[in-house]
Amino acid sequence: MQSKRMHPLMIASSILRSIKDLFFLILILFVINIGSTSTWVVIGRYILIAIFILLIITAIVAWFRTSYEVKEKSIVIRQGAFVIKQRYLPFDRVQNVKTNTPFYFRFLNVTSLILETGSGGDDASFTFPALHLADAEKIESTIDRFRKTGHTTEQVEGQQAIAVTSQSENERNIEMEQKHSERRIHFSPTRKDVLKASILSASYIVLIPIMLSIFQQIDSVYDIDTYLEDGFQFISNSWMVLAIAITLIILASITFGVIQTFLKYGKYEIASDEERIYISQGVLSEKNFSIRKKNVQAIEMRQSILKRLLGLTSVKLISAGEMDLSGDPVNSLYPFLPTKRALSLVEELLPGFEITTKMERMPTSSLVARMLHIPWIWIIATGVILYFFPEWWWTSIVLLILNIVGRYLDYRFAKFTINGSFIQLQTGGWEITTLVTQRHKAIEFSVEENIIQRRLGLITVKTSNRGKPVYVKTLADIPASMANEAYYWYKQ
Known part of the structure; x- marks a missing residue:
């Protein structure tokens, strides 16, 4: 040619x-x-x-x-x-x-x-x-x-x-x-799905920083503070005008969020044939992603607190050529799928991938180890607060409580299992992340321990999969028996 x-x-x-x-x-x-x-x-x-x-x-x-x-x-x-x-x-x-x-x-x-x-x-x-x-x-x-x-x-x-x-x-x-x-369409969102996505994605909040950024750029060369102060005073003098202004801002934000979500997910589609998975999205600007099924190195499932309460899960395909377009991860499946549908969708797209909901929780000794870790971030934050903002001392207590709760949630949702040639690692408290990968697709498997873990009979395991960058999953403070089982499983 x-x-x-x-x-x-x-x-x-x-x-x-x-x-x-x-x-x-x-x-x-x-x-x-x-x-x-x-x-x-x-x-x-x-x-x-x-x-x-x-x-x-x-x-x-x-x-x-x-x-x-x-x-x-x-x-x-x-x-x-x-x-x-x-x-x-x-x-x-x-x-x-x-x-x-x-x-x-x-x-x-x-x-x-x-x-x-x-x-x-x-x-x-x-x-x-x-x-x-x-x-x-x-x-x-x-x-x-x-x-x-x-x-x-x-x-x-x-x-x-x-x-x-x-x-x-x-x-x-x-x-x-x-x-x-020849392609089979597995998922395409309905209008109800798009509306739900616009609410859960909180994209309507984006309008506020956009407006603030525009005002900042203009104010840097043209003094508009006087006009803003006059406008704010006019609005605040009447409760009716204030109510109308707040209503208009809320409506504008919601409209902006719905439009933005529709433009992104309005023509969203997940399809596949015998060899490839196809993901397309975008109404005005289209983005398409295709990956050979055999190149999928692992599956990552994520649940934030809100998604967990609503029974939703986002699924991402980990691959060696993983890249984002304009900051949007096209290789993620629809991020607002019901958990059961997300699991069945993975089975449809990748029949060889086996995901089990039966996973082993960590023992109490794992919680003890997590609580004994020195909270360096809290210590540094407390020092900054007490030195620069002593009147805000109480925020240090709030941060400590959040730190303790976060550690407990990390322990509560940490799980592990080996299912034939597959291994599943689940971590996170505020946001749960589950990795599913096969033995021959993990390029590295390592175990390590510190002094506290050695005393409690615990070990940290790490798996690595091809990606950009290399995808590393760490599960800390698991029983030594589990870690040894996983280590010998990987060596087979």
């Missing part, structure tokens, strides 16, 4: 990111101070314009000099604006595939493709910033066919070329529909 460039929308995407990074400077220099002739404003405008022009030139040059080439058993990516960097990716190193399609990409059938590997550093992932959907699907299908049949890329391309010349556009659409029809 000949070398191909990215879609020209790569330039637009780069420029939009630059505008986002410079947003507050643009707001200050060209909106808030639109009529100002101050020296610092004029100089700032010229500097900002020069920076923006340089960024545009860089984006154009980077697009012109960025290309990729699909070879026999690999992909070669050349990228960079003024310094070209060539990267080589063998097909057999691809662990996961992700796509990120912002709303301005969707209108032109363009997406961003990310191929994740099991490596670290610069080779952790290979990103194609802007590809036509057909090219992205061709790359993904080429990798899949290579793994399934062992055919070289050139052979696959020859087959695809013959197919393209012999099929009409409608026939290719039918073929794509048949490919997607």
